Amino acid sequence: xxxxxxxxxxxxxxxxxxxxxxxxxxxxxxxxxxxxxxxxxxxxxxxxxxxxxxxxxxxxxxxxxxxxxxxxxxxxxxxxxxxxxxxxxxxxxxxxxxxxxxxxxxxxxxxxxxxxxxxxxxxxxxxxxxxxxxxxxxxxxxxxxxxxxxxxxxxxxxxxxxxxxxxxxxxxxxxxxxxxxxxxxxxxxxxxxxxxxxxxxxxxxxxxxxxxxxxxxxxxxxxxxxxxxxxxxxxxxxxxxxxxxxxxxxxxxxxxxxxxxxxxxxxxxx
Numbered sequence: 164x165x166x167x168x169x170x171x172x173x174x175x176x177x178x179x180x181x182x183x184x185x186x187x188x189x190x191x192x193x194x195x196x197x198x199x200x201x202x203x204x205x206x207x208x209x210x211x212x213x214x215x216x217x218x219x220x221x222x223x224x225x226x227x228x229x230x231x232x233x234x235x236x237x238x239x240x241x242x243x244x245x246x247x248x249x250x251x252x253x254x255x256x257x258x259x260x261x262x263x264x265x266x267x268x269x270x271x272x273x274x275x276x277x278x279x280x281x282x283x284x285x286x287x288x289x290x291x292x293x294x295x296x297x298x299x300x301x302x303x304x305x306x307x308x309x310x311x312x313x314x315x316x317x318x319x320x321x322x323x324x325x326x327x328x329x330x331x332x333x334x335x336x337x338x339x340x341x342x343x344x345x346x347x348x349x350x351x352x353x354x355x356x357x358x359x360x361x362x363x364x365x366x367x368x369x370x371x372x373x374x375x376x377x378x379x380x381x382x383x384x385x386x387x388x389x390x391x392x393x394x395x396x397x398x399x400x401x402x403x404x405x406x407x408x409x410x411x412x413x414x415x416x417x418x419x420x421x422x423x424x425x426x427x428x429x430x431x432x433x
Contacts, residue, residue: 291334294343294414298334300371301407303378307390308365309399317350320366323386324348330380332372336411338362343414344421358418374405 290296305323309315324342327335335342340357347357354361370377381387381403390401413419 292344293419294334294341294346295416295419297411297413298371299408299410300333301374301405302332302369302371302409303374303403303405304409305368305370306365306402306404307368307399310397312364313353314398315364315366317348317355320355321348323368323390326381326384326386327368327370327372327377329384330372330377332370332377334371334411336369338367339412341412341414343418345418346414358415369406369409369411371409371411378403 287296291298305327307315307320307323320337324335324337337348337357340346340360340362343358349356354363355366356362387403390399393399394401
């Protein structure tokens with residue numbers, strides 16, 4: 164019996180390509196770095212790499228040494244600067260603590276003085292009369308609204324203000340301008356000026372005082388008759404209404420402060 168093995172099948176182009184690839188893999192089975200350090204023709208490359216590595220390590224060691232020496236030399240100055248800053252912080256904190264104590268003491272003193280300060284009735288009355296104090300109370304509101312923009316003159320409004328004071332008004336504001344001891348009302352360029360502020364119609368006069376007494380004075384003094392006659396002629400509208408607990412702000416300080424006149428005691432001057 165013939166046991167001769169059959170002839171192998173002929174290689175195809177694909178099989179030859181596969182064998183060539185296997186041969187390349189076998190020849191370069193190791194990483195390229197292996198050939199750098201492998202004895203033989205690569206020994207020179209290994210020596211060069213060793214020298215370069217040693218040089219880099221030497222430079223690095225020198226830099227570390229220089230940095231350490233510099234840090235050691237700078238340490239006294241740095242420590243002195245830190246100590247100076249710490250001293251400044253401590254001193255500033257001590258000053259702040261002292262100022263806070265002084266502030267608390269002054270606040271307590273102010274509160275004590277405010278508690279002991281009681282304004283006399285006469286001083287209160289004068290502050291109200293001069294317009295230097297904000298006030299509130301019962302009274303009335305007089306409103307004059309002209310049909311034409313300039314249908315009311317400053318002289319007419321001053322006459323009404325005078326009647327209100329004569330009727331016993333304790334405080335008056337006209338268009339939110341409190342009437343002070345030095346206030347005036349005048350016309351300029353077609354507008355009314357009170358406390359150096361321009362006001363325009365409608366003119367609203369807030370009055371605090373005995374409203375029954377004020378109404379009686381307006382009726383008997385002729386003011387109601389005058390304004391009602393103008394209202395009947397269609398020139399304006401005139402209303403007087405009672406108001407409870409209305410508030411009036413103080414007049415500007417420039418309209419209440421006296422800088423040259425000084426009070427004289429009774430019998431001190433003729």
